[in-house]
Amino acid sequence: MTHTTANTSVAMTTTTTGLAALALWVLVGLPAVSAGLVIVVPALRRVAAPLATAVSTVVVAASIVVAVGRPTVAFPFVAGSEFALGVDGLSALVVPTVAVVTLLVLVFAAADVREHRARFNGLMLLFSASASLTATALTLPTLLTGWEVMGATSYALIGFWWWEQNRVSAGLTAFLTTRLADLGLYLAAGAAVGAGVGLSLDDFSAASGSGSGTGAGARDVIATGILVAALGKAAQLPFSFWLSRAMAGPSPVSALLHSAAMVAMGGYLLLRAEPLLAATAWAPTVAAWAGVLTALGLGAVAIAQTDLKQLLAASTGSQLGFVVLAAGVGSVAGGTAQLVAHAATKALLFLAAGAWLTALGTKHLDGLLGVARRWPLVGWCATVGAAALAGLPPLSLWATKDAVLAAALEQSPWLYAAGLAAAALSAAYAAKIVVVIWRRPSAVEAADAQAHLDEEQEGTRAVTRWQRIPLLPLAAGAALLGLLALPPLADAVARTVGGGTDGSASPRELAVSGAIAVVVGLAVWRWGTPSPAWAAGWLGLERAAHRVVVDPTLALARRLDQVDRRLDRGVWLLAGSVGGMTGGAGSAARPDDDGGGGGGGGERAASAPRGLAGLSAWLDQALDDTVHGLAGWIRRLGQLARRPQTGQMHHYYLQAVAVLAALLVLLLLPLVVR
Amino acid sequence: MLSLLVFLPLVAAIVLAAVPRLGDAAARWLWLAVAAAEVVLVALVWARYETPTPGRLALDEQVQWIPGVRSSYHVGVDGLSLPLVAMTAVVFLACAVYSLKEARRPRLHAALLLFLQSVSLGLFVSADLILFFVFFDLSIVGMYFLIAGWGHVNAARSALQFFLYTFLGSLALLVGFIGLYVYADPHTFDMVELIAANPLAGHGLAGGLVLAAILLGLAVKTPTVPFHTWLPPAHTDASSVGSAVLAAVLLKMGTYGFVRIAMPMLPEAWRAWAWLIIVVGIVSVLYGALVALAQSNLKRMVAYTSVNHMGYVVMAVGAAGLVASDTASARGIAVTGAVTEMVSHGLITAALFLLVGTLHQRAGTYEMADFGGLAHTAPKLAGLFAVGAFASLGLPALSGFIAEFQVFTGSIAVAPVTAIALFGILITAALFLRALQRVFTGGLHGRSVGFADLHPREVWSTGILLGLSLLIGVYPAPLLAVIEPAASAVVTLLGR
Structure with a gap:
């Protein structure tokens, strides 16, 4: 006989009050509420773009306040858990990144997306709310809320041009694939409650560390669930194919969803769960190899692409492979730096691709020959982004990737070698972009490029000022954010994010990877890149x-x-x-x-x-x-x-009743006997 | 208070049926006024409600009725019934708003729905088995006439099948009730006394038989696989309002019976049969979802998702029967989830059926292939259907998630095998998004051409339902504060 109330295992979150707590509510609540209003209220529909930009600006301010103030807020939610948000060192870096990229993308989109603005801006705001929610969630139900709403808005944004069936079905593929992986989080929740550790994210690792709370079995199940969900969201192998389809959405969507948020949140969750992974015998190894193999596989896929957005998509999966690797080898600080630097770099490149797509109506590399010469500012910004992506010193991803690889070397030389090979592939596909956009086309090539114009949509043949301006801060980020992984900032970052076992890359490692980037880049410039069919088709996944x-x-x-x-x-x-x-x-x-x-x-x-x-x-x-x-x-x-x-x-009834009456008599017999 | 709540619609129904001179318009507005008054009354009841001590009911009223068999008019509410009472009132209000333009015999239509509202509310507040049974059977009679009189295509046949099947089920239920009566000492039909008495404790075989009879009756009504075959035709051929009430309210009478009657009155037998119930739940979840995936008729598809959703409830209450030390809180979560699912499914499925009904009303078909690009001509319908679809597939921030998350965490915690049913939420996602894509996206063609978008009454009726789903999804605390104590009381009773 058990007399327990349902609530015994709820650990109440200690909440804070004041400006920072208010800012945390604003961070999530304001864009969510504005999203609903922008879509539903006719008067606001007309001013959707400026309103979204304004809301997004407020969100950036709020993100800075919470990054400094580190508040925690909560209210009761499902039985056994709370709806709790909080900012710690890790989210203090990631939340402002997401907010700033969102603002820049919305500014760009105000100039780029000219129809159905209410729906577009509303969905983007809702997405930004759910991404912030994901980044600040303290309990599993809260995380799932942000996580799956992110998936649903991503579905709606990929299928934004819903009158074309293939785009909607691309959204469907993305949603179903990521939801299949999300089932892992539901499983983890069941296992956590079964083990009596509750649904607070921190408790998974804390209790698993003590060894008394969750048994080895439950801990393994929780880790498996979180790992699968994160790999799905981060488009790691074997889930990667949804990201290819997701390119059917508008470019600004990719610039946010497939750089700083959504996909990045998959990597982020693993960094957050690093102590839990480390508490199991197998999860770090699995995560590390899943990450590095994705970096390799999708790196090869990226090289083979002939469509700029497809190339960038494969590159996103590949670069996030390094974040997943970081979580596996305990380099939380290195992984975070990689995440932040990649967000700026990839947002920049997707926006550049979007600007060209709007102007020329194509994203085929053959159609983009020499495009950097036509719009030099966009061209130079994209070049900085591509160089960063290539891991060229002294740009951002060079340093952040090496921080992760240094940690990998401590675990296994094989991991390090595979990581270096993946880095070489990054250099190759990044160089491919640079070569294409600066190349002076021959007469034949020019005719070919001409044929690709307007193949996707009617090009405007113009890049407006507000499409160019957001590129500048992103280019600065792509160039400079590597400082997060280099002394003296690297130590501060490691202290801030906590957890993990971080050392920064040695000068020799930095030199090796820098040299590889330069050599591979030159080779691509000289000989071009191969395009094997197996890689062009995203490995047939x-x-x-x-x-x-x-x-x-x-x-x-x-x-x-x-x-x-x-x-x-x-x-x-x-x-x-x-x-x-x-x-x-x-x-x-x-x-x-x-x-x-x-x-x-x-x-x-x-x-x-x-x-x-x-x-x-x-x-x-x-x-x-x-x-x-x-x-x-x-x-x-x-x-x-x-x-x-x-x-x-009535005969039918009579007989039915007769059968039941017989049953009744059987039941009444004991009464008579008694 | 509760009696007023139960009988006000009945009085209005009698007035409407007895006074033909009332015009159609007056009949519609009277219905709307009574339905709105009912929602106000429910709000008052909710405000006055205080969680009763275990084994008691709040706001109870008792009047002698058939003293010979110790059956009385006894009504009351607790955390299991109050949310369902509230959901019922809201669903009927939405139906009243939706039917403001009902053209076919609106006076009788209103009277019939008011009658159905009375018996539904009466069932949920019943604290006596005979009273419960009377309301249970009256609901079947009312729904029979609603389907047969206002349905379409094969309405007469589907209504008959529905009637025969569920009426036969109710007879099994009656046998079970009589079994409880017979074994109780002193004999009684009073639920509160029966729960306290645990009449079949120690009677292993008889307990099993009584439970089997009750489960059979409830399984037909819920319905669970394999007793669900009356449901798809009944839904396909019923009017929109009929389907909404059938799915939202009448199905809950089955699942409500589990937590109100079967679990607390037959704990020993329930524990013994827990695994069977879990398996039936899991099979219903997966089977319902897969068969729904294969449908080409949109309304039939939504109907099968009810089998899937009721499967979650059955699975959770089954898992609650796996009594072991240290799992009380997990089992409490499962039962809380099951009750939340009843409320959530009521709101969401009612909205979906009302929305889907507009297809047949305007274009004469539910076949998905007949539509395409409907969002061009009916953006409001597309938007609301999308919200309803995401709610039904359990998207967080909507009530379905709150329900299903609790169902799953509670169930998986005590019976890890129930994780198989997780694929149910994936298949549900697939089928709803496929339907959304087929009907609403792409180029405009087929019956979508010239399709009139939703009228304000259609927007408002479904908007109320989905708005509540959103409210529960974001801030479920007021609802769960009512359900949780009752759920843990059930878990405690099961442990006897």
Whole structure:
């Protein structure tokens, strides 16, 4: 007998008050509320862009206040946990990054996205609220809230041009793939409650460290869940294909979602959960290798791309591989620096790609030959971004990546070697961009480029001032943020983010990686890059996902639908034979066989693996046999009883009642006996 | 107070049915006024409600009725019933708003729905098994006429199937109730006394049989696989309002029976059969979701998601029966989640059925293939359906998440195997997003051409429901503060 109230395991968060706490509410609440208003209220729809920029400016201010004030706020939420937000050292760096990139992207988009502005700005604000929520969440339900709303807004933003089906289906792919991974967080929540450690994110690692709270099993399950969810969001292998499809959205969307937030939040979650990973025997190794293999694999994919946005998307997955690696090797500070520097760099490159797409109507590399010469400011900014991406000294990603690789070297030389190879691939695809945008096209090439113009949309042939201005601060960030991973700032960052075992890269390591970047860059300039088909098609991941998961599921669904229709028929048959209304019900028992089977793709069902469909076919047959057998048996029983089979409803009732009365008598017997 | 709440709609229904001279317009507005008054009354009840001590009901009223079998008119509320009472009142108000332009026999329509509101509220506040049973069967009768009289296509056949199936289920339920009566000493139908008495403690076989009868009755009504086949045709052929009430309110009578009757009155048998119930729950979740995925008819698809969502409830209450030390708080979370799911599903599915109903009303079909790019002509419908779809697939910040997160954390904590059912929320996401894509996006074609967007009454009726879902999703504390003590009381009773 247990007398416990449901609430015993809730550890109440100590909240703070004052300006910083208010700013934390503003950080999340203001963009969320504004988003709803911008979309719904007609008067605000017209001023959506300026309003969003204004809100975003306030959010930047709030992010700085909370980064300094480090507040914690909470209110009661689901049973067993609170809705709690807080800012610690790690989020103090990440939250302002997200806020600043959001503001710059919205400024750019005000000039770039000219239709459906209310919906666009509303969704972007909602996204920014959920990204901030994800970054500041202290409990698992809070994290999931930000995490999944981020996924849903990402769905709506990728499918922003909803009148084109393929874009909507790209959003669907992104949402479903990341949600599949998100199931890990639900699993982790169940395991945490089962182990009695509660749902506070800090408690997972704290309790797991003590060894008494959560048993080894539960801790492993929690770590697995978080790892899977993070790898899905960060577009790591094997989930990466959704990021390729996500490029169907507007460029400013990619500039925010696929640089500073959303994808980056996957890496961020692992940095936050680093103590939990470290408390298990296997998770750090798995995370490290998942990260470095993604850096390698998607690096190769990036090199093979002929579409600028696809190249950048693959590069995003690859660069975040270094963040995941950082979490695996305990380099929280290095990973954070990589995350922040990559946010600026990649936002810059996506905005440049977006500016060119709007102006020229193409994102194909062949169409962008020499584009830097036409708009030099955009060209130079993009060059700084690409050089940073290449790991060219002294730009940002050179230093941050080496901080991570230095930690990897302490764990295993193989990890380090693989990381260096991935760095070389980064240099190659970054150099590919630079070569393309500065190249003076030959006459043949110029004609080819001309053919690509306006292939995606009608180009404006202009880059406006407000499309250029946001690039400048981002270029500065791409150039300078490496300081976060170099002395003397590196130590301060390590102290701020806490956790992990950080040392900075030695001068020799920095020199080696710098040299690799230079050599590879020169080689690409001289000889160009190969484009193997396996890499161009994103390693065939999406096709594999369809073959292994999607098609069998749809085939099973269709089989079960048939099973269900038979079950319905069986029930009528059964009713008919009981009540002797076989004739009446029989004619009625032709349930709607039309329209069944689900929409389009019958041939897919045929090609689906035999396993699932075979099983359900067997089930189908067995069910049918049983129903028919039972019906026949009951019919014979009925004949035995020589009931008048008049086919009238009241006979059916009478017999049903008779059966129940018999049951009743059985139950009443003990009473009589007593 | 509760009696006024229960019988006010009935009085209005009788007036409407008995006075044909009332015009159609007057009938619609009278219905709306009564439905609004009911929401106000519920708010008053909620304000006066204080969590009763375990084993008691708040605001209870008791009048002698059939003293021979110790059955009385006994009503009261607690944390299990009050949220459902509130949800019922809101859903019926939304239906009243939605039906302001009902063209087919509006007076009788209003009377029938008011009657249904009375019996639904009556069922949720019943504290006596006979009273419960009477309301249970009256709801079936009312719904039969609603489907048969205001449905479309095969309405008569579907209504008959619904009636026969659920009526037969209710007879099984009655057998179970009589079993409880017989074993109680002294014999009684009073729920509060039966819960305190735990009448079948120590009667292993009889306890199992009584539970089996009750479970059968409730499983048909809920419905769970394999007793669900009446549901899709009933929904497909019922009117929008009929479907909304059927899914939002009538299905809850089944799941409510689990937490109100089966679990606290038959704890021993429930613990013995917990695994079977969990398995039925998991199967309902996955089967319902997969079959929904295969549908091409939008309304039928939404109907199958009810099987899926009720599966979460069944799974959670099953998991609550796995009594072991140290898991009381997890099982409390599971039961809290189950009750939250009942409220959440009521709000969301009612909204979805009302929205989907506009397709048939304007274009005469629910087939997804007949539409395409509907967001061009009906942006409001597209937006609201998208919100409803995301709510139903359990997106955080909407009530479905609050419910399902608790269901899953509680269930997985005590029975890790229930993690299989997590795939239910993934498949639900897939089917809703596919439907959204097929019907609303792409180029404008088929029946979408010239489709009239939602009228204000349609926006408001569904907006109220989805707005509440959002409110619960963001700030569930007031709701959970009511549910949690009752849920942990159920868990305690199960431990006997």
